[in-house]
Amino acid sequence: MKVVAGIDVGKTRLDVSVSAGPVRGFDNTPAALAGLERWLRSQAVTDVVCESTGGYECALVRRLQSPAWSVHVAHPNRVRHFARAAGHQAKTDALDAQMLARYGAVFDLPGVVAKDADSEALQDLLRRRKQLVDQRVQERHRLHQGRTQGAHTSTQRHIQWLDEEIGRLDEEYRKALEQSVALSEAAALYRSVPGVGELTAATLVGYLPELGQYRGKEITALVGLAPWSSDSGRHQGYRSIRGGRGRVRRVLYLAALSAIRYNDDLRRFYQRLRKRGKTGKVAVVAVMRKLLLLLNAIAHRRTPWVQHQAKAG
Numbered sequence: 001m002k003v004v005a006g007i008d009v010g011k012t013r014l015d016v017s018v019s020a021g022p023v024r025g026f027d028n029t030p031a032a033l034a035g036l037e038r039w040l041r042s043q044a045v046t047d048v049v050c051e052s053t054g055g056y057e058c059a060l061v062r063r064l065q066s067p068a069w070s071v072h073v074a075h076p077n078r079v080r081h082f083a084r085a086a087g088h089q090a091k092t093d094a095l096d097a098q099m100l101a102r103y104g105a106v107f108d109l110p111g112v113v114a115k116d117a118d119s120e121a122l123q124d125l126l127r128r129r130k131q132l133v134d135q136r137v138q139e140r141h142r143l144h145q146g147r148t149q150g151a152h153t154s155t156q157r158h159i160q161w162l163d164e165e166i167g168r169l170d171e172e173y174r175k176a177l178e179q180s181v182a183l184s185e186a187a188a189l190y191r192s193v194p195g196v197g198e199l200t201a202a203t204l205v206g207y208l209p210e211l212g213q214y215r216g217k218e219i220t221a222l223v224g225l226a227p228w229s230s231d232s233g234r235h236q237g238y239r240s241i242r243g244g245r246g247r248v249r250r251v252l253y254l255a256a257l258s259a260i261r262y263n264d265d266l267r268r269f270y271q272r273l274r275k276r277g278k279t280g281k282v283a284v285v286a287v288m289r290k291l292l293l294l295l296n297a298i299a300h301r302r303t304p305w306v307q308h309q310a311k312a313g
Helices: 030-042 058-064 076-085 093-106 117-142 149-178 181-191 198-207 216-223 246-262 264-275 280-301
Strands: 004-009 013-018 023-027 047-051 070-074
Touching: 004 093, 013 030, 013 093, 023 030, 023 093, 030 058, 047 058, 047 093, 058 070, 070 076, 070 093, 076 093, 117 149, 117 181, 117 198, 149 181, 149 198, 181 198, 181 280, 198 246, 216 246, 216 280, 246 264, 246 280, 264 280
Parallel strands: 004 047, 047 070
Antiparallel strands: 004 013, 013 023
């Protein structure tokens, strides 16, 4: 029988409800997590559901990942929509814990794939790199907004520092890949596909460990590349993509643009779609989806890309 524990994660506190019952509080510390784990076992819990909270949930998820139960990290928007559909407008930590338990009881939620310390270190470096790249874009936009030479020079100095720091982080994430045999082998497999560069491969290793473990439809939905229908009666609406892991989707977009130029199979696929009247954007998204399926097959088979393999996607 399915017994779900909903856990509302805060910076210093965890509110836990089993089967939407009374809420029990725990500190969000290593010692308290050990006590939480023992208590969950005593409650015969089979599934644990928490929300993504910007990193505060990482220690909890890492501690609870075991064959004893499935741990799912839910998107906060989905849980909030579920609560509103159930008629619950109020929002407190205790109510959130109970709602997470109900959410897990209603839906068949996949458990997160366990990450080792090497994967988490790589992800941390890539996250920091993305933060600095975003800052650099903002500073470049501000470069010509300064009305004085002093403001302009300050912006230039900051851009130069960001360039140097991003370069250092590039070296750091490369070292992180090299230090792990499993991660470096996976990245090498992904880079064997024309169009998939170093940063794309590292992002896939760090942010999509499910590659090779999920089926085609599951992996495209996870990334947010599964087309959503919008039909009603005789009206056939425009298919669109949304949700999923935006960071992975962004690097796949750039990889697809590169693959259209340098990957013969995917270029011909793109050209066929364009000849059939598909818009450039729709055709690129289709290439992204096909590229993702190809990478998923490569990760599953543990064999590098070969010419015409894209036809299997």
